Structure formats: structure tokens, C-alpha cells
Amino acid sequence: GTERRYRVGGVVIFSDAEIEDQVEPLMLAGASGFTRVGGRLGFIPGTYRAPTQELSVLIGDGFEFTRLKTGRELPTQVRATYTSAARGYETAELAPWDIPGAQAEDGGIPAVTDMRFDMVTSPTQAMRLRKIGGWRARRQKALTGVAPPSAFRMVAGATVTVALPAPFTALGGVYEVQGLHPAASLVGDDEGVALRCPVQLLELGPEPYTWDAEAEEEEIVEEAFDATRTGIGLPGPLSATTG
Numbered sequence: 001g002t003e004r005r006y007r008v009g010g011v012v013i014f015s016d017a018e019i020e021d022q023v024e025p026l027m028l029a030g031a032s033g034f035t036r037v038g039g040r041l042g043f044i045p046g047t048y049r050a051p052t053q054e055l056s057v058l059i060g061d062g063f064e065f066t067r068l069k070t071g072r073e074l075p076t077q078v079r080a081t082y083t084s085a086a087r088g089y090e091t092a093e094l095a096p097w098d099i100p101g102a103q104a105e106d107g108g109i110p111a112v113t114d115m116r117f118d119m120v121t122s123p124t125q126a127m128r129l130r131k132i133g134g135w136r137a138r139r140q141k142a143l144t145g146v147a148p149p150s151a152f153r154m155v156a157g158a159t160v161t162v163a164l165p166a167p168f169t170a171l172g173g174v175y176e177v178q179g180l181h182p183a184a185s186l187v188g189d190d191e192g193v194a195l196r197c198p199v200q201l202l203e204l205g206p207e208p209y210t211w212d213a214e215a216e217e218e219e220i221v222e223e224a225f226d227a228t229r230t231g232i233g234l235p236g237p238l239s240a241t242t243g
Contacts, residue, residue: 028129044157052159077098094123144200147197148197161175183196
């Protein structure tokens with residue numbers, strides 16, 4: 001059968017905390033997040049967004065490229081819990097999920113990360129979120145630099161294709177815009193570029209959002225709860241037979 005990809009179920013109690021912190025469990029249930037563009041709060045959906053722009057040049061004195069080291073800094077296994085509707089809405093745990101190829105890539109060093117999906121009542125939905133969260137946590141490449149005026153439309157949360165010329169072709173790929181802060185140079189003393197766009201990028205590919213139900217969906221065993229009591233055993237001797 002089929003079901004809706006993202007559903008949310010639970011209770012949110014509003015208190016003195018920031019509104020974004022209070023609704024975070026709802027955002028996790030949809031593999032989504034917040035973004036701010038021009039001081040306005042935006043929503044990033046839990047799906048792959050194909051890039052609509054290409055960044056082929058950076059201006060200024062240079063750029064900064066970071067690639068996280070493999071090992072214990074990156075997770076290789078995800079342990080996830082969700083709220084099971086079939087178990088009286090108690091917390092249930094999925095089987096530990098090994099991120100494909102992660103431990104071998106990290107030299108055989110295991111690293112476990114825990115994820116809680118309190119607003120998720122479907123085990124299949126929790127499996128999808130576990131995969132998305134695990135792959136996103138292993139993102140390694142980050143690029144920071146000053147983009148030309150053509151990058152003005154690259155708002156936070158959008159995706160862009162990076163295609164820098166040689167010898168920087170290894171930095172190429174699809175990135176998610178983490179932040180863009182355009183600045184005007186009114187006197188033209190910044191290499192003649194009137195509008196400069198400092199940008200922060202983090203790699204993002206379509207792999208986390210793909211789903212093969214036949215290969216990736218694990219079996220969930222659910223036993224019906226029986227609240228009836230057939231009797232109470234009186235205290236007495238116990239015996240056990242071992243083989």
C-alpha cells in the first residue's frame with residue numbers, strides 16, 4: 001500500500017521559548033527547516049530541489065573550501081526512535097541503520113548518532129527521515145567566497161551548481177545556499193564590482209531523498225496489547241531446565 005510521505009501527529013505546548021524551537025519536532029517530522037531571507041522567515045521543504053543557477057566564478061581575494069575529516073566527526077550509523085500508534089503511542093525504536101559505505105570510507109571507525117522523531121507515528125516515515133538525516137549529517141564539503149552580482153537571486157535554502165574553472169574543478173557539484181549577504185560598493189573600489197555577494201554553501205545531492213521501498217523498508221513486528229489478566233501467580237519455588 002501507500003501512505004502520505006510526511007505526516008505530523010502530537011501535542012505542542014507553547015511556553016516562553018522561541019517559536020522556532022517549539023515547533024522543531026514538527027519540522028523534523030517533515031525533514032524540513034527554516035530559513036531567513038531579507039529578515040523574513042522562510043520554509044525549506046523536505047525534498048531535493050534541483051539547482052536553477054550556476055556559479056562559475058568567484059571574485060575578491062580568494063575563497064575558503066572546507067572538507068570535514070572522516071572518522072568520528074561524521075556518523076556511520078543512525079539509531080532512530082518514533083511514536084508508535086500501534087503500541088499505544090509509546091516510543092518505539094527502529095533497527096540501527098548503517099549508512100551505506102560510511103564506515104568503510106571512514107577507515108572502519110564506527111560513529112553512532114541518535115535521532116528522535118516524536119511527532120512521527122509511522123515507522124516507514126521514520127525510516128525515510130532516518131536516511132535523510134543520516135546522509136545530511138555526513139555532508140563534508142563547504143564553500144565560502146564572494147560571488148558576482150548574478151548570484152543575487154541565490155537566497156538561503158536554494159540550490160546551485162558550482163562549476164569553477166581549472167584548477168578548481170574538484171570543488172564542483174550541487175550545493176545548498178546557507179547564507180547570502182549582498183553588499184554594495186558605491187565608490188567602485190572593490191575591483192570595479194558594484195554589487196558583491198558573499199555566500200556560504202554546503203554540499204547537497206539527491207541521494208538522501210531517494211527511496212526504494214523494496215530494498216530499504218524494514219519489517220516492523222507489532223504485537224497487539226492484551227489488557228486482560230488471566231490470574232496472578234502466587235509466590236513459590238521456581239525451576240528451570242537447561243539444555
